[in-house]
Each structure stands twice: as C-alpha cells, then as structure tokens.
Amino acid sequence: QKEVEQDPGPLSVPEGAIVSLNCTYSNSAFQYFMWYRQYSRKGPELLMYTYSSGNKEDGRFTAQVDKSSKYISLFIRDSQPSDSATYLCAMTQTGANNLFFGTGTRLTVIP
Amino acid sequence: NAGVMQNPRHLVRRRGQEARLRCSPMKGHSHVYWYRQLPEEGLKFMVYLQKENIIDESGMPKERFSAEFPKEGPSILRIQQVVRGDSAAYFCASSPGTGGEKLFFGSGTQLSVL
Numbered sequence: 001q002k003e004v005e006q007d008p009g010p011l012s013v014p015e016g017a018i019v020s021l022n023c024t025y026s027n028s029a030f031q032y033f034m035w036y037r038q039y040s041r042k043g044p045e046l047l048m049y050t051y052s053s054g055n056k057e058d059g060r061f062t063a064q065v066d067k068s069s070k071y072i073s074l075f076i077r078d079s080q081p082s083d084s085a086t087y088l089c090a091m092t093q094t095g096a097n098n099l100f101f102g103t104g105t106r107l108t109v110i111p
Numbered sequence: 112n113a114g115v116m117q118n119p120r121h122l123v124r125r126r127g128q129e130a131r132l133r134c135s136p137m138k139g140h141s142h143v144y145w146y147r148q149l150p151e152e153g154l155k156f157m158v159y160l161q162k163e164n165i166i167d168e169s170g171m172p173k174e175r176f177s178a179e180f181p182k183e184g185p186s187i188l189r190i191q192q193v194v195r196g197d198s199a200a201y202f203c204a205s206s207p208g209t210g211g212e213k214l215f216f217g218s219g220t221q222l223s224v225l
Binding site: 004006008034036041042043044045046049088090097098099100101102103104 | 115117144146151152153154155156159166167169170202204213214215216217218219221
C-alpha cells in the first residue's frame with residue numbers, strides 16, 4: 001500500500017467552477033500537509049501548508065485536513081485557466097526529513 | 112531574488128556514462144534535498160544535506176548514486192554508470208531551516224539515458 005494515494009485524473013472543468021482535489025494516506029503519524037502546484041517542465045511550487053487537522057484558506061484556495069479519516073482536500077474557487085497544472089499533495093511527520101508525495105492530479109480549466 | 116537553480120535542465124547520457132546534476136539553493140538556505148520523479152509516479156525523496164554533511168540518505172539507491180554539498184559551490188548529485196532506469200526528472204529543493212516541510216524546488220534536471 002502506498003503511503004499517499006491521489007487520483008491522477010485528468011480533471012477538466014469550465015472556467016469559474018469549483019475544483020476539489022483529494023488525497024488519502026495511511027500513516028497516522030503524518031502531521032504536516034502540503035499542496036504543491038506544478039506547471040509543465042517546472043518544479044513544484046508550494047501552495048498551501050497545514051499543520052494537523054482543520055481548514056486553511058488563502059484567497060481562492062482552501063485546504064482541509066481530516067486526520068480521523070486520513071483524508072485531505074484542496075478546493076479551488078472560481079477556477080481560472082491559469083490554474084491549469086498538476087497538483088501534488090505531500091505530507092510528513094514531525095522531525096522527518098522527507099516529504100511523501102501523491103502522484104499528482106492534472107487539472108485543466110477550460111476558458 | 113533567484114530561486115533554487117538547477118543545471119543542466121536537460122542531460123542526455125549513454126548507458127555506462129556518469130551524470131552530474133548541480134543545484135544552488137536559494138540565498139540564505141543551507142539545507143538541500145534531492146527528489147526523483149519517475150513517469151506516472153510521485154516525487155520520491157533521495158537525500159538531505161547540509162553544508163559538508165549528509166544528514167539523511169535513506170532514499171538513495173545503495174550503488175552508483177552519491178551526493179555532496181561542499182562548503183563552497185553547489186550541491187552535486189552524481190550517478191555513475193547510468194542505466195535506462197535512471198531516466199527521470201531530478202529535483203532539488205532547499206529550505207532555510209530544519210524540518211523538510213516548507214521546501215522551495217528548482218525546475219529540475221531531466222535525465223535521459225540512451
């Protein structure tokens with residue numbers, strides 16, 4: 001079983017739609033949860049960073065963590081064509097040196 | 112304000128040759144991480160270094176792969192006697208302190224082994 005599972009998509013939505021991206025994980029010791037955005041031929045860019053359970057909002061982006069279900073989500077409101085990218089979830093535990101990444105979900109926002 | 116710089120962007124090697132990938136962290140960052148991204152797979156941790164020290168190499172293959180981060184100059188990921196299975200995107204990331212949560216990634220080096 002993989003540490004982190006993420007639906008690879010691809011996911012296509014019309015401009016202005018609400019996008020929901022999700023990951024599940026198996027290691028209950030994970031405490032830090034991140035979402036990265038990766039454009040084609042570029043490195044991942046940190047979008048959202050959450051510690052433990054709860055919600056975090058930043059502009060059009062909302063990250064949710066449900067540790068009881070080992071499930072994390074990223075919501076994108078009013079999606080824009082510029083949001084078209086691959087979204088990677090990542091997580092780690094306290095004191096660890098490495099992140100565990102999902103495989104990424106490829107999102108296309110159609111104008 | 113340069114970010115994490117990696118070079119070359121693309122590297123082509125024949126089987127059996129050596130590959131050297133370079134990474135300069137963001138200014139003020141002294142912690143460097145190397146990750147590998149294989150097609151259809153997520154990023155996989157390889158090694159974590161600080162200046163002149165390898166802190167965690169638990170993700171490094173046991174043979175042919177080595178990494179360094181000298182006192183002066185960039186971090187180097189070295190792959191000896193490359194094989195086709197080494198073809199992947201190699202990403203370097205840096206952070207200002209300990210704890211690998213908030214990483215800043217470079218644009219990667221795409222290694223192709225013929």
